[in-house]
Amino acid sequence: MSWEFFLVTLITIGVAFGGLMGTIAYLILVERRLAAFIQDRYGPNRVGWAGLLQPIADGAKFLLKEDVIPGYVNKTLYILGPSIAVFTAMAGFAIIPFGPVDQAPSWMRFVIAPDVNIGMIYIFCVGSLGVYGVILGGWASNNKYSSLGSMRASAQVVSYEIPLGMSIIGVVLMTSSLSLNDILMHQANQGVLGWNVWTQPLALLIFFVSALAETNRLPFDLSECEQELVGGFHTEYSSMKFALYFLGEYAHIITVCFLTAILFFGGWQFPLIAEADSAYLGATLVKVVVLLTKVLMIILLIMFIRWTIPRFRFDQLMNLAWLGLIPMAAMNILVVMTAKQFDWPIWTLPLGSLAIFVAAGLIGTSGKFIVSDQTVDFSESPEGYVHVHS
Amino acid sequence: MAEELTPISNDDVVWMEEPEMGFWESTFLPAIFSGLKNSLRHVTDFKPVTQQYPEEKPDLPLNYRGVHRLNRDDKGRVKCVACMMCSTACPARCIDIVAEEVPKDDPLWADRDKRPKTFVIDELKCIYCGMCEEACPVDSIELTHIYDLTGFTRQDMKFNKEKLLEVFDQTKDNPRDPIRTHRGVLGPASDFTSLPPVGPATQIPQGDKASKPVSTDVIKQG
Numbered sequence: 296m297s298w299e300f301f302l303v304t305l306i307t308i309g310v311a312f313g314g315l316m317g318t319i320a321y322l323i324l325v326e327r328r329l330a331a332f333i334q335d336r337y338g339p340n341r342v343g344w345a346g347l348l349q350p351i352a353d354g355a356k357f358l359l360k361e362d363v364i365p366g367y368v369n370k371t372l373y374i375l376g377p378s379i380a381v382f383t384a385m386a387g388f389a390i391i392p393f394g395p396v397d398q399a400p401s402w403m404r405f406v407i408a409p410d411v412n413i414g415m416i417y418i419f420c421v422g423s424l425g426v427y428g429v430i431l432g433g434w435a436s437n438n439k440y441s442s443l444g445s446m447r448a449s450a451q452v453v454s455y456e457i458p459l460g461m462s463i464i465g466v467v468l469m470t471s472s473l474s475l476n477d478i479l480m481h482q483a484n485q486g487v488l489g490w491n492v493w494t495q496p497l498a499l500l501i502f503f504v505s506a507l508a509e510t511n512r513l514p515f516d517l518s519e520c521e522q523e524l525v526g527g528f529h530t531e532y533s534s535m536k537f538a539l540y541f542l543g544e545y546a547h548i549i550t551v552c553f554l555t556a557i558l559f560f561g562g563w564q565f566p567l568i569a570e571a572d573s574a575y576l577g578a579t580l581v582k583v584v585v586l587l588t589k590v591l592m593i594i595l596l597i598m599f600i601r602w603t604i605p606r607f608r609f610d611q612l613m614n615l616a617w618l619g620l621i622p623m624a625a626m627n628i629l630v631v632m633t634a635k636q637f638d639w640p641i642w643t644l645p646l647g648s649l650a651i652f653v654a655a656g657l658i659g660t661s662g663k664f665i666v667s668d669q670t671v672d673f674s675e676s677p678e679g680y681v682h683v684h685s
Numbered sequence: 686m687a688e689e690l691t692p693i694s695n696d697d698v699v700w701m702e703e704p705e706m707g708f709w710e711s712t713f714l715p716a717i718f719s720g721l722k723n724s725l726r727h728v729t730d731f732k733p734v735t736q737q738y739p740e741e742k743p744d745l746p747l748n749y750r751g752v753h754r755l756n757r758d759d760k761g762r763v764k765c766v767a768c769m770m771c772s773t774a775c776p777a778r779c780i781d782i783v784a785e786e787v788p789k790d791d792p793l794w795a796d797r798d799k800r801p802k803t804f805v806i807d808e809l810k811c812i813y814c815g816m817c818e819e820a821c822p823v824d825s826i827e828l829t830h831i832y833d834l835t836g837f838t839r840q841d842m843k844f845n846k847e848k849l850l851e852v853f854d855q856t857k858d859n860p861r862d863p864i865r866t867h868r869g870v871l872g873p874a875s876d877f878t879s880l881p882p883v884g885p886a887t888q889i890p891q892g893d894k895a896s897k898p899v900s901t902d903v904i905k906q907g
Contacts, residue, residue, distance in 0.1 A: 332728045336735045603720040659711025
């Protein structure tokens with residue numbers, strides 16, 4: 296391993312890490328402003344022009360606030376919680392290509408850890424480890440609200456890791472590779488119609504919904520529950536440790552948005568301006584911009600969803616995952632496997648997705664989706680109590 | 686016995702069924718997209734309702750109760766006659782008055798017997814209920830529309846006679862804070878010619894214990 300490789304790795308880590316941190320800081324501002332606009336407010340607009348210095352003020356506040364560690368907590372685990380949350384989120388970002396890797400200049404290769412063959416598995420491994428930070432934080436806080444929040448988080452992860460993993464199996468089968476760059480190139484070589492969003496819309500839907508749950512975003516942020524309950528796993532956390540949790544969460548969101556763009560929306564590929572064989576001056580830069588634009592669009596969609604869909608109740612969340620998403624994801628895998636085995640043309644895949652979707656809707660319409668054949672009998676209750684027969 | 690314990694008769698119970706979910710409803714997607722469209726419309730058609738406070742002062746209702754003032758009469762003297770009615774009426778006991786007799790040889794005070802030597806209101810203790818205003822027989826103490834009062838110490842927030850008169854000088858020309866000089870007339874509450882009818886909040890069914898008049902041996906009955 297030459298020293299140049301080492302140097303390039305250091306530069307890449309510096310650029311990616313710094314860019315990620317700055318992006319997170321400013322995405323929080325974007326989210327606050329957007330939330331304000333959706334709710335007919337102004338949002339933070341005092342610090343700097345249009346509130347542009349607000350992230351710096353927030354950061355300064357997080358650093359200067361008193362760092363409280365309650366006396367009754369397990370100190371080691373309490374501090375370990377946010378560290379794990381941030382560490383796993385950053386480690387997950389390591390294999391995300393944020394530009395065209397094969398055309399990268401020598402001093403910057405657009406990915407921190409290149410050529411990871413098991414990229415998808417690595418991302419899901421590291422990403423699901425992030426919930427350990429939440430569980431650990433909630434448990435070490437020695438507080439029943441915190442531990443309930445972390446319980447909800449762990450139950451949620453149990454439900455949502457499965458459809459998340461299952462939804463991308465179709466994409467992986469299509470490409471015969473787990474490497475993100477291979478999946479990207481497979482789509483880029485086929486042009487805009489080769490994007491996986493056309494061939495596997497159902498997989499995109501399942502992946503996106505599970506990813507929202509995985510990153511603890513609304514409507515699935517049961518582990519936080521700030522409005523309805525006292526709080527979630529972070530009840531006892533203050534100042535920078537609190538901020539680290541949400542830094543990790545936001546980094547995770549960015550990772551997931553990169554994944555969505557790369558797996559389903561063709562990564563940096565865009566018709567006419569950024570094709571796989573385009574070699575005009577600055578094409579690399581254009582590809583980076585295209586990818587980042589796609590990612591930004593998905594992040595904005597997630598922000599919109601936050602203020603559109605109310606938070607799911609716990610049983611609704613479980614119902615959706617176990618009775619809705621997992622069977623649909625399993626059926627989708629079956630369809631892709633069958634199509635690949637018998638060499639069916641590519642247009643059978645979206646038809647298969649549509650068929651599964653319609654079938655799920657029809658099952659929901661017939662009322663067998665949610666188990667409720669309870670009858671209420673009031674007549675034989677002279678005391679006025681209600682007997683429920685199931 | 687069994688009849689009596691039934692809270693309402695079974696015929697009066699209407700059982701509502703949750704409507705069956707249609708095809709599109711059970712797929713969730715149309716509802717989500719229409720919701721997203723609604724959210725987006727708020728961004729594209731942005732009509733903020735926020736009041737930008739320090740620049741835009743809020744338009745308070747006319748009966749808003751803010752900082753007190755001590756009115757002056759037409760000779761510029763403090764109107765207060767130190768009768769202690771306001772401090773007696775005050776539920777928070779934040780008004781402290783020390784009275785003194787007026788100097789006999791001063792022609793300015795010839796028509797008065799008493800005046801406040803000191804008059805201190807602790808604005809931090811005050812609950813701004815307006816009872817002092819109601820109690821004052823000479824309409825001397827009144828509440829103004831000043832709401833943004835601040836101070837660096839607790840002592841700053843104890844308003845003495847001079848400061849309260851200063852508040853009067855500040856606010857007397859403001860049309861929102863008119864000087865109410867209706868000597869001999871009862872307070873603003875007397876302006877009501879009729880009171881709204883007061884009835885039970887919910888219908889009490891016949892035979893309910895609550896609808897019976899309270900008897901002395903209510904405990905034995907129960």
